[in-house]
Amino acid sequence: MNKRLIKTDGKAPFVGKLMNLAGITVFNVRKEEDGCVFSVKEKDVPAVEKILCEKNKKCVVSEKKESFFKRALNRSGLWIGLLVVMAVAALFSRCVTKISVNGNENVPTEAIVEAVAREIGLPVMKSAVDPDKLIRAVCGIEEISDASVRVEGNTVFVTVLERLPAAELPHGDVKSKYDALVTRVIVYEGECLVKAGDTVKTGDVLIKETDKSAKGEAYGRVWFHENAIIPFSEIALVRTGREETVIYTGDKKPEYRGKFDLYEIEETETVPKLPIPLKARKITYFEVEEKRIEIDFEAQKEDILRKKFDRIEKALPGPFEKPKKWFFIKTVDKMHVLDLYYEIEMKISE
Amino acid sequence: MYSFYDEILLRLGLPLEQTTLPRVVLFYNAGVAVEGHKGLLSCSDEEIVFRLGKDKMRISGKGLVVREISDKRLFVRGAIVSVGAVDE
Structure with a gap:
């Protein structure tokens, strides 16, 4: 139902009443400064014009409004533009314009894209893309072992599988690292x-x-050994009680010119009682003589054992649980011979 | 079967014969529909006055537009503030 806009200088209530008396329905009545504007059905326009003319009222009827479709049909430029857009969209939807690469970590994406682009050259029609050809091109890169190619939308998706680094297999036989008593062997x-x-x-x-490289683990009991010889007596230097003192300043240490053949030295810093502040060093020479002294083995035994076992433990390849340790003491002519053993179960294969 | 208006009359305790009474239906904050008016008296964005039998009625609000007016019906759209009789 088309409507026509009518502008008149009559007031809205007056016009409304006139139209209603004539049985005409009025729409969208809007008051204006010098009258009103309203709409009526197109078929009522001649009657409205006649009524308003009879009442000496101005009547301006708007141009006939064509429907949207009718107006659109007359717009050739719009249709041509629309056709061009559709053609471009159709062409674009059949083209490949992008390359997406995934699955690569070490091989640069640019190298894969370049290999693909060398084969097809972008943009290209989807029908011209040969996935097998692209896979061969991508697999031509040295570090790639496999690839798959699929085309979705405007993108070529390339998924690659990189070549794994060659496994470092042990070569040759499995040998023992220690002298040991084998407790168990696991052969792969x-x-x-x-x-x-x-x-x-x-x-x-x-x-x-054999025809394959040897692989496996072997465990065994391994013994670590240490020994110590402690004589009954030994010659030691003992102080006689006589001493000599030399005080000197400066950096150069004076040579000993005393009477002692054997001596021990003690050096300390001292401040002589002088009116000027002066720093000096004091050297005390203690006379010593060689003397044979008896060694109390029983008193020293624990200390020696502890030190020797500590030394063995430090040399072991790692901490071990439940180690066995023991020692033998042999007394010979003028000495004690101490043999210490440390037994552990450990991996002995290389 | 009763119509919507008949049911209103029944609920109001009025006889069904009084269907000639003018009807004013208010759609809150949206518009007013009037049936049985006797003519538009004044019209502006904020006030519309029309005759209803011997009386006058005023619709006041904001952005009032007479969407449709025929010899029987009047449809006004806008934010309605009040609808009431005009004291003379």
């Missing part, structure tokens, strides 16, 4: 040459390689 590959209870020496083959 190769031929086992020892069994639990066998004794092996350092460098002995535990697992021999």
Whole structure:
């Protein structure tokens, strides 16, 4: 239903009443300074014009408003533009314009994109993209072992699988690192040459390689040994009680010109009682003589054992649980001989 | 079967024959529909006065527009503040 806008100099209530008396429905009545504006159905326009003319009222009818579709049909530029846009969109939807790469960590993305672009050259029609050809091009890169290519929308998605670094396999036989008593052997590959209870020496083959490289672990009891010789007596330097003192200043230490053949030195800093502040050093020479003294082995035994076991433990490749340790004391002509043993179960294979 | 207006009359305790009474229906804050008016008397953005039988009625509010007026019906749209009779 088309409506026409009518402008008149009559007042809104007056016009409304006139139209209603004539059986005409009025829409959108709007008051204006010199009258009013309203709409009526297109078929009522001649009647409205006649009524207003009879009442000496001005009547201005707006131009006929064409429907949106009718107006749109007359716009050739719009239609041409629309067709061009549709053509471009259709062409664009059939083209590949982007390359997306994933799965690479070490190989740079640019290198893969370059390899793909070398084959197809962007932009390109989707039908011209040959996935097998692209896969061959991507796999041509040295560090890539496999690739897959799929085309979605305007993008070529390239998923690559990089070549793994070659595994470092042990070569040759598995040998023993220690002299040991074998307690257990686990063989993954190769031929086992020892069994639990066998004794092996350092460098002995535990697992021999066959057509495959030898792989496995061997455990055994290993003994670490230390010994100490403590004589009954020893010659020691003992102070006689005689001493000489020399005081000197400066950096140069004076030579000893005293009477002692054997002596010990003690050096301290001292401040002589002088009117000027002066720093000096005091050297005390103590006369000593050689004297044979008896060694109290029983008193020193614990201390010696502790030091020796500590030394063995420091030399071990790691801390071990439940180690066994023992020692033997042999008394010979003029001395005590101490043998210390440390036993642990540990991995002996290299 | 009763119409909406018949049911209102029943609930108001009025006889159903009084269907000739003018009707004013207010849609809160949206508009007013009037049936049985006797003519528009004044019209502005804030006030619309019309005759209703021997009386006059005033619709006041903001942005009032006479959307449609025919010999029987009047439709006014806008933010209605009040609808009431005009004292003469």
